[in-house]
Amino acid sequence: MKKLTKTLLATTLILGLPLGAYAASEAAATAPATAQSAAAPCPMGGPMMDGKGPHHGKRHDRMMRMQNMTPEQMKANLQQRYDKIEDPAKKAEFIKNLDVRSDTMTKHAEVMKEFADANK
Secondary structure, three states: OHHHHHHHHHHHHHHHHHHHHHHHHHHHHHOOOOHHHHOOOOOOOOOOOOOOOOOOHHHHHHHHHHHOOOHHHHHHHHHHHHHHOOOHHHHHHHHHHHHHHHHHHHHHHHHHHHHHHHOO
16 A cells, blocks of 8 residues: 555656646746736846845845935935944944945046046
């Protein structure tokens, strides 16, 4: 009886998996476009950057908001984030990371400026 059960289980798996895969591929090929797939893609390109994906959308939205901020708004936002941190070690790390990021952004801006000047 045990051998028969194992044989039936193996046969079911051998026959069922390819049929299931075929059915899934057919369903995907004939599925109508959903609102999410029909949405306009992100201007930055790439999958999951439309704000609805599980990974990159929220970060991308925050980056876009920060790029559209005035210097006063940026300073107020940074101050608000700094004030939320309670641990002095975390505050020091925040300032260190901010300094490293600003240095990197400055270097990138200089390279872009040099490239633009060279290609005028």
